[in-house]
Amino acid sequence: MEKVVDIKRVTKKFGDFKALDEVDFSVRKGEVFGFIGPNGAGKSTTIRILLGILKATEGQATIFGKDVWNDSMEIHRQIAYVPGDVNLWPNLTGGEVIDLFAKLRGGRQTKRREELLERYKLDPTKKCRTYSKGNRQKVALVSALLSEADLYIFDEPTSGLDPLMEQTFQEDVRNLRQEGKSVLLSSHILSEVEKLCDRVGIIRDGTIIEQGSLEELRHLTRHHVLLETTSSLDGLRDVEGVHDVNQDGNTYRFQVNAEQMDQVIKFASQYPIQKFESAPPTLEDLFMRHYEGTDEVVE
Amino acid sequence: MSELFKRSFQLFKLTIRRDRIRASIWIFALAFFTLIIPGSFQNLYPDQQDRDAMAVTMENPAMVAMVGEGDLDNYTIGAMSAHQMVLITAVFVGIMSILLFVRHTRTDEEEGRVELIRALPVGRLATLHATTMYVVFVNVVLAVLVAIGLMVQPIESLGIEGALLYGATLGGTGICFTAVTALFTQLSDSSRGATGWSIGLLLFFYVLRAIGDIGSEALSLFSPLGWTTKTMIFTENHWWPIFLMLAFSFVVLLLAYRLNAKRDLEAGLFPSKPGKARASNNLLSPFGLAFRLQRTAFISWAVGMLLLGISYGSVLGDLDSFFQGNEMVEKILVQEEGYSIAEQFISIIMTVMGMIATIPALISMNKLYGEEKKSRLELLYAKPVSRKTMMGSYLLVAVINAFVSVILAGIGLWAAGSTVMDDPVSFGTMIGASLAYIPAMFVMIGLSALLIGLKPNVVSLTWVYLVYSFIIVYMGNLFQLDEWFSNVTPFGHVSQLPVDEFEVVPFFGLIGVAIVLVVAGLTFYSKRDIQG
Numbered sequence A: 001m002e003k004v005v006d007i008k009r010v011t012k013k014f015g016d017f018k019a020l021d022e023v024d025f026s027v028r029k030g031e032v033f034g035f036i037g038p039n040g041a042g043k044s045t046t047i048r049i050l051l052g053i054l055k056a057t058e059g060q061a062t063i064f065g066k067d068v069w070n071d072s073m074e075i076h077r078q079i080a081y082v083p084g085d086v087n088l089w090p091n092l093t094g095g096e097v098i099d100l101f102a103k104l105r106g107g108r109q110t111k112r113r114e115e116l117l118e119r120y121k122l123d124p125t126k127k128c129r130t131y132s133k134g135n136r137q138k139v140a141l142v143s144a145l146l147s148e149a150d151l152y153i154f155d156e157p158t159s160g161l162d163p164l165m166e167q168t169f170q171e172d173v174r175n176l177r178q179e180g181k182s183v184l185l186s187s188h189i190l191s192e193v194e195k196l197c198d199r200v201g202i203i204r205d206g207t208i209i210e211q212g213s214l215e216e217l218r219h220l221t222r223h224h225v226l227l228e229t230t231s232s233l234d235g236l237r238d239v240e241g242v243h244d245v246n247q248d249g250n251t252y253r254f255q256v257n258a259e260q261m262d263q264v265i266k267f268a269s270q271y272p273i274q275k276f277e278s279a280p281p282t283l284e285d286l287f288m289r290h291y292e293g294t295d296e297v298v299e
Numbered sequence B: 001m002s003e004l005f006k007r008s009f010q011l012f013k014l015t016i017r018r019d020r021i022r023a024s025i026w027i028f029a030l031a032f033f034t035l036i037i038p039g040s041f042q043n044l045y046p047d048q049q050d051r052d053a054m055a056v057t058m059e060n061p062a063m064v065a066m067v068g069e070g071d072l073d074n075y076t077i078g079a080m081s082a083h084q085m086v087l088i089t090a091v092f093v094g095i096m097s098i099l100l101f102v103r104h105t106r107t108d109e110e111e112g113r114v115e116l117i118r119a120l121p122v123g124r125l126a127t128l129h130a131t132t133m134y135v136v137f138v139n140v141v142l143a144v145l146v147a148i149g150l151m152v153q154p155i156e157s158l159g160i161e162g163a164l165l166y167g168a169t170l171g172g173t174g175i176c177f178t179a180v181t182a183l184f185t186q187l188s189d190s191s192r193g194a195t196g197w198s199i200g201l202l203l204f205f206y207v208l209r210a211i212g213d214i215g216s217e218a219l220s221l222f223s224p225l226g227w228t229t230k231t232m233i234f235t236e237n238h239w240w241p242i243f244l245m246l247a248f249s250f251v252v253l254l255l256a257y258r259l260n261a262k263r264d265l266e267a268g269l270f271p272s273k274p275g276k277a278r279a280s281n282n283l284l285s286p287f288g289l290a291f292r293l294q295r296t297a298f299i300s301w302a303v304g305m306l307l308l309g310i311s312y313g314s315v316l317g318d319l320d321s322f323f324q325g326n327e328m329v330e331k332i333l334v335q336e337e338g339y340s341i342a343e344q345f346i347s348i349i350m351t352v353m354g355m356i357a358t359i360p361a362l363i364s365m366n367k368l369y370g371e372e373k374k375s376r377l378e379l380l381y382a383k384p385v386s387r388k389t390m391m392g393s394y395l396l397v398a399v400i401n402a403f404v405s406v407i408l409a410g411i412g413l414w415a416a417g418s419t420v421m422d423d424p425v426s427f428g429t430m431i432g433a434s435l436a437y438i439p440a441m442f443v444m445i446g447l448s449a450l451l452i453g454l455k456p457n458v459v460s461l462t463w464v465y466l467v468y469s470f471i472i473v474y475m476g477n478l479f480q481l482d483e484w485f486s487n488v489t490p491f492g493h494v495s496q497l498p499v500d501e502f503e504v505v506p507f508f509g510l511i512g513v514a515i516v517l518v519v520a521g522l523t524f525y526s527k528r529d530i531q532g
């Protein structure tokens, strides 16, 4: 698969503080890549390095095979970017800003402008000073969606949008994907990532700790299992892959590594089972583990 | 009622803590410049005879326009210090008050800090009230320091009452402009607007006083800076101007408080109208954007510089008639053979105007960093816009600003001067005298570009440097300062036309320095991280 974004061992220091420590991941052509991690993990810093706004202390990052720092002008002709915190000029109108951005990008001016303004319910005659946070974000979104870019970089683009607008945005991302565009989407809204993304990278304390498709990631984590029997399950704790056993009478709750589910079922089948429930990990479980910074991540 | 002011005092303490270094620098710098003056005059003019001779030159309307009225019949060290220094110092105290005030009201509001605070159980007027208390406090501390510092000097003519009045005059002027700024922070809807309007009014008051002091006495009474010069410190010691200042401040503050209680956060009382849905073509480039963002300021400064030139030009006629037949004065002032008093005066005034014209140029250049701090560059740099294009656009706006400001000042001076002078200076000479300042202004712009590239958080040092240049050139006329002081400012190398010969080497030397600074600035700026 062709890599649109390729980040290799990128380190970024602010003075003595290491914001990124050998970050390594890639976004493939035509996919929506979810970029998640707790506050201050380094998502925006990574994105700013990709945009050539910050310079990596070490390592190499490329977009379309070009160096993000040296060839930023060429790269920027083909990308669109929406930051989480959109700061605009108080005395320009939203419409003026959208036109300015379109012109600076130099791309084709599409006739979809009116349609998108309508779709996002944005009044282009208002001065930016009077826009709410969500409306400022819409200005950047409309401008990005107008741009016919090949790669879209969104840094928490929906943090100020209402649920309806959020849905509109999700539809638009799906459309982009169908058109074969690539998307790098940083977000805190896990359901959004779950719905939209083909692959996910998780960053914590400036290091990528997981990267892969949701299926792959799920595979790496544990399922929640509930077992009810009429007799006690001796030896359950010794079965390989079983963790955190919680016993309440003859009801057992525990977690199982995905790969070892087979052994657990074999083991349990020796007993008179009344109830067997197994829940796959939600994305949320997956993140909670990383967000909380516990060491329980399966190697 | 007290609900409105709730927690003001806590905010006041917080403000002092946040600003303790900034405020201390202002206070000590202003006190220092005030306190070294009497001693220096003592050295320069030890005898009453010398001072009386100086008093005669001070009767010159151009000098009156610049420093205001004084008690020239009683020109002791004290009277002389107060006469020559109190107005100019008071202007800087006013500027200090304006900058400190806007910083803690409008700027905080724009950056969302006030919103955070209003969400806490604090009164609606608490921010405004705390800032007012804070800036008044800074002025009072300055007044006390100046008063004590003058009292303890072993110079006979520095009496206790005069020392107190000197401090009170500086503090009182500062409080007047605190109140004026409090009002403009309500009327205008941005920090730049509030600063611009307040400084504009300060300059207007200065000019109003100048016109009043030269002829139409009554006009000075409508200007707080007129009151500043009416105190006659160390001789007659008038206190009434202080009471006038306090009453004025009280009324203006009351108005500001009323307006603040009424208006919405982040709004001004001048309403915003709906704008255009589409951008016009001349906005659609980095330069177009940079220019558009500063258009209002650009026009205001252009008009201001023209008016400044006109107001100085209008006294040129009086100069000639004043000096006619006054042998004594001619002996003292006319050292340069073949040049009239008016021409010498023009040289000096052009220096002052050249430096004032540098203010809008520096504002334009420094705005590049202001935009970065407000995280407005991030979205632009995500487009195919290079760092060099962006900095180049701001450089171009700054250079245009420099040209327009200094030339309009020159044109104003020429236009007004030629209607009142018997033997007017030619248009070409005046434009030449204006353009002579361009290289020095370029150096200041280049310095700003270098700092923005290299160490942007200290870019306000450009202001310190401009103020230094101003003081050196202003004082250089009063004292025989070492050459070294004026050699380290670009303005020290400008040929002061028409009295000086035009010198080619410093002219192109300064341009060369400016180019080096700009190239270095562009290079460093292209290499560094952008904060947002």
Ligand SMILES: Nc1ncnc2c1ncn2[C@@H]1O[C@H](COP(=O)(O)OP(=O)(O)OP(=O)(O)O)[C@@H](O)[C@H]1O
Residues within 6 Å of the ligand: A014, A017, A019, A037, A038, A039, A040, A041, A042, A043, A044, A045, A046, B531
């Ligand atoms: N200019 C800077 N100077 C110093 N430290 C910085 C700078 N920019 C970011 N940091 C630090 O780098 C770390 C990563 O910040 P970053 O903004 O990339 O986090 P993030 O993952 O985007 O967080 P969030 O989810 O809150 O947006 C943080 O600890 C932040 O404080």
Ligand SMILES: [Mg+2]
Residues within 6 Å of the ligand: A043, A044, A045, A084, A155
């Ligand atoms: Mg972020």
